[in-house]
Amino acid sequence: MEIRPDILEPAVMYELLAMAVEQTADSIVVTDPIGTIIFVNPGFEVTTGYTSKEAIGQTPKLLKSGHHSEEFYKDLWGRIRSGQHFRGTILNKKRNGSLYWSEQTITPIKE
């Protein structure tokens, strides 16, 4: 039977989106407007080594590697707080101290 996305029930659509977020290999992090992490997906846990419990309540500084300047982060936050999205490559630090490069997009959610 053909499944047409435009006729999916909202509940089914939310469930599908939730499964996508849960099963993607990429890391997904959601913060509140002041930058406190309120959600991470399993992909984040696998990549960074931080459990969801450890990450929630922290800020994205959790992954700060020290590679980028304060100016870099200031510009990043300035950009996203003004409603624009950020796309860039950032060197992050995992829980075990090892570094990894991530291609990262940060998008403000407006309702």
Added chain:
Amino acid sequence: MVHSTGLNKPSRQSKNKKGQITHFVSVLKDITDLIERERLEGELHAAADIQLRILPGILPKLPGIDICARLNPTRSVSGDFYDVFKIGKNKVGVLIRDVSDKGIPAALFAARVHALITAEMDSASTPGEMLQRVNVHINQYKRSTQFVTVLYGILDNKTREFTYARAGHEPPLLLTQDGAFNACLMGRECFWG
């Protein structure tokens, strides 16, 4: 399902009519392997570029003799090498060298062999003596299974003779006037290393 983190289905009440930012969502893709691969490729290209610069840019000229050369390595970085250089007024030296294996290890070994050949070339009186001297150096410090084959010869334009020695390398081919290629086979075979 998704971890219970307070991210519930958005309710209509939470909508901010002014379009203010309520959250930030960040998607991170780990590209460490990709960056590492690009870095290694960059280094390989740099190494290949260095190797190309070692090759003679302009080949020497001798009256009545056309000299040309072509190198077509199977990989960007390898131990393959040739050189053609003037010796005095009427002679040119011809060096062809092929290090076993390919890639960075072969290139490093080739660079060492190149330095040894350059050092011994002027003091040796014959191609055979030069090969023997370099072989002594290589065997002295050799710690791997790598080896190199070499052909070194001197073309004398006065006598029209090509005197050469080879260490495990393919014999040179003689192109005769009737268009036939003949391998110049003589002496014993032994590669360096």
